[in-house]
Amino acid sequence: MKIARLVHENNETYGFVKGDRVATKDEITYQTGVPIPQSIKDFLFDGWFDEIKDKIDTLPYEENISKFKLLSPIPNPNKIICLAFNYIDHAKEQNLSPPDEPAIVLKPRTALNGTGSDIICPDFVTQLDYEVELALIIGKNCKNINEKQAVDAIFGYMILNDVSARDIQFKDKQFTRGKSFDTFAPSGPWITTADEIKDPQNLKLTTKINGEIRQNSSTSNMFIKIPEIVSRLSKVMTLEKGDIISTGTPAGVMLNKPNAVFLKNGDKVEMEIENLGILKNTIRFVNEN
Incomplete structure (x- = not known):
């Protein structure tokens, strides 16, 4: 899975990338019913990613990646x-x-x-x-x-x-x-x-x-x-x-x-x-x- 940190019109989010399509955080929550957190680090490392992993194949990937600016994937690493x-x-x-x-x-x-x-x-x-x-x-x-x-x-x-x-x-x-x-x-x-x-x-x-x-x-x-x-x-x-x-x-x-x-x-x-x-x-x- 490819996971990107994204921004559109000053609104930061994250999502899964497949080809030139993106399933954003809000889309993932809507489609899975799992209220994943706002922080990408919390999502990746505190169990949320594992919770929705088996639902990834069902996501529709509704957004084009060209809509977003891609940020550094990890915003605030300790090292x-x-x-x-x-x-x-x-x-x-x-x-x-x-x-x-x-x-x-x-x-x-x-x-x-x-x-x-x-x-x-x-x-x-x-x-x-x-x-x-x-x-x-x-x-x-x-x-x-x-x-x-x-x-x-x-x-x-x-x-x-x-x-x-x-x-x-x-x-x-x-x-x-x-x-x-x-x-x-x-x-x-x-x-x-x-x-x-x-x-x-x-x-x-x-x-x-x-x-x-x-x-x-x-x-x-x-x-x-x-x-x-x-x-x-x-x-x-x-x-x-x-x-x-x-x-x-x-x-x-x-x-x-x-x-x-x-x-x-x-x-x-x-x-x-x-x-x-x-x-x-x-x-x-x-x-x-």
Whole structure:
């Protein structure tokens, strides 16, 4: 099932997506008789989704998705955890060995952004880069879990663009500030539930900038695989319902490349992961003085 967070005429809602059609929260309540909550997080993680799951096939999907603006699927996660250098091809292009333990960066939830929205970058940033990543959504609170339990803890998957200001990153000698600007975590376009993804370690993922392919790889190139990522992180911190874990990016970013072509004002960024949809954003540089 694909579950999207939506807005129309300043009214936020959520719903199921099938092709170009949507069954909204109000429609789901009307058709099933179940008074599902206003909050998408309450709906997904507090038992309501499971309650109406067997009724999904009966929904008529009356609205066209073009009517809505799509928001970042999870509005207020407690944590956004991003892995660095977790793809063998990306580490190789940086002349590095992938780390044996998850090397992580925490992004603030204020960086979240939806598909179709602009990525807003202050004009003092001179090296703006992209990173297509498979992100997973944690569906239950967990601590010190093993890899089998980790699989059961994953509610679903989506695309995340770990936007990075490389000049800030190099100046600071660490990653947080350069990855934490507002709108620097576009995600979506929706959550695809884990049961629909037979093998998350064998998904094609691409990035196009103005139609030109810049990244073209597969999640099979991850060094630390998804169950191990979740298990190891749970031994460091309690993972909570709605947390986002972004699993790293493959080769093709502009980081440390000679003659690098960084993102500029008006660039169209299109990211696709097999079976998860397409994430589209436009770059806007602004003067914040």
